[in-house]
Amino acid sequence: MAAQSGGSATIDTTKAHSGTHSLKVVSTGGFSNHVFYGVNSLSALGSGADIYGRYWANFQIAFNQDHTTHMMMTDPVAQTLRMGGQFGVLDWNRASDDSIMPDGSPTSNAGSIAIGANTWYCIEFHLSRTTGQIATWVNGTAIASLTTPQTRWGSSYIPNPSNWGLGWESYGSDPNTVWFDDIALGTSRLGC
Template sequence: MRSATDIQMGHNTYVAAGTDTGDPNAGEYVRIGEHQCQLELNRKSDDKELLSNGGMYMCSGGVKLVKDTWYCLEFSYDGPGKEVRVFVDNTEVPALHATDWGPYEYKIFKLGFEKYHGAEKTIWYDDLALATEQVHCQ
């Protein structure tokens, strides 16, 4: 993925897995996106959030996606196993590894910028793959 702007302070989503039909207000959603100028993992039901800097709510540290740069964003959702993992350019982001989120039965995956707070953003996605195991970046 690539963005026209640097990662923002506002809370927004790049990709999500949901347990319902696609209505953002129904079921559970586990979302990967941005908050506090870094990559984050967020759960809709209780708004639990993992920040890539380890949990400090400030724009320092963490994984920062800079504008006009292509990144390989990989994620693994294991609903029954209660696990979510996030990788950027083949490297796992340890602070975004959740082992107690669920169990969920995911029925939908959403790609695209979903804005909650902050400015509008243009994001490009390329070479999408959906698989049962890690594909790895080429």
């Protein structure tokens, strides 16, 4: 998967979580200046298998109140799941109806995590392709408001994504540079 319309995705040697290289994504901001890089097919994980992902991310600019995406998965019925930020915290978003998790209330936002600038974060997720449940960990700790019960987005919605990518997309005018490292997908939890 390589989607790009106004930024760049390159291998970089100036910043890395481990080793000497990372994926550097630069976006000048705005919806039309998105950049994503990843895999076009998740078939290697097996049909219907749970999806676990892990990556380290370092954002040059801290999350603010605006809506952004840095990880996305699309299933065949165009139900794109996106992880990013809104209201200053890490969140999940379903593109079809713009539903977010947490729901944007002060109480549920407090159960997420604020993402600061120039800090490495280990972000892990689990998506069940049987129940539709999502779980999220940051730096090895489960994030309560980013974990769904089976019915969070309705029992009829069970995502079956066909691709996966990392990058940056802003639905306002938020530019950012993001470094990604130690990226992995699998069918069981990978850990930090």
